[in-house]
Amino acid sequence: MGRGRAPCCDKTQVKRGPWSPAEDLRLITFIQKFGHENWRALPKQAGLLRCGKSCRLRWINYLRPDVKRGNFTKEEEETIIKLHKALGNRWSKIASHLPGRTDNEIKNVWNTHLKKRISSKNSTAASDDQISKESSITSSSPSSSSSSSSSSLSSSNSVLSSGNKHNFESPELVGNDIQSDHHRKDLEKNIDHDHDHDHHAQVKKEPLKEVTSSFSVSSYDSIGSNSSQIVEVSKPGDDHDHQENYMDLMLLDYDVNTMEVNQPDDEVIPLEADFDFWDMLDNLCPFQPNNNHGHDHHQVHCHSSSFEEEHSREIENKKWFRYLENELGLEATAKENDDGDENLQELVAKDHDVKESFQCDIEEEARVGVQEFDPCLTTTTYCPMWPSLPKKSPI
DNA sequence: AAGAGGGCCAACCGCAACTTA
């Protein structure tokens, strides 16, 4: 000890701003493989020029497979409104009641939509109230009218005062001191029940120990079939919302010669030619044409199987590929390739051939730790956004 | 067609809480 508190990261050494697909891919691959025991160390181990905090945020808010994307449903909005009434700006608590939604997302939706909606509702209610009071003022005493007016005022303010760290002054709770405090505590207790665990912390593993030996997918069979130790990635037919992010990652079609990602619209995103990284990816690639990597140790990951099994896996891979294409709206691309299965197989084989030449011992890597990141191997070019991540339509 | 303005959202910042040595 006695070193003084280290800064969260060396700001001059880290990259900031939007994440590139390459970075996303690197992060997700690393977490799939090793988990995220130590966010601070993760960027270095994963070869990312980001601070740990940034990695964590990116994972939690965007890359987790169980992140639900798309517009909030009416029910979700209702829930947020209710919970905000009870809990105030405790976004993470609120998020724990909305599976797949992140605190950041909820906060955004509250600040951009719900707050306004409620404020307009309240102002309408307040003006109605005002009118009714003004009409009744002649028939009631001045003291009683002033007290009711102030209470209505406080109720509308309370909802809007989201700047407070813990805003418990919900309309029901205001002005009822002790009772309201009990009410609030009970409410909190009830709400927190069963949700006390951190909903974010779902992939906590031993660092640099392979998390999923069976995750070296030669088909999607093994994806998501493991215990809670691994990030779940579902198959076709499962809740597709939960798949979108990971699918995007897996589906990026990269040019095996240039190591660049081809976007559907033919834009090209350079991906770093970090061969260790691609080696890792090899073990995650959902459509590996065969298991014969020419390296004995790979047999450990890619269980050898009968010809029939392999064939059926190939078929499943194709299905999976098609499914992903559909999900991503890449049918056109698929059609172009519709001579199809042959082209796909060709592509996959080509892909595999190139990557095969960069194979290294994954197990060894897992044992000694991921090799030091060489910044020279990383391009600084980035794409501001995933090429195919569906943007939410305005509410 | 262009630029101004506002909405939206991903990411950053700083602090608090928690954990570890």
Add this chain to the structure above:
DNA sequence: GTAAGTTGCGGTTGGCCCTCT
């Protein structure tokens, strides 16, 4: 018990995109 280290949380902001004029 205490200080350092790490993680989590909530507030804020930068910049893209869409709409309006």
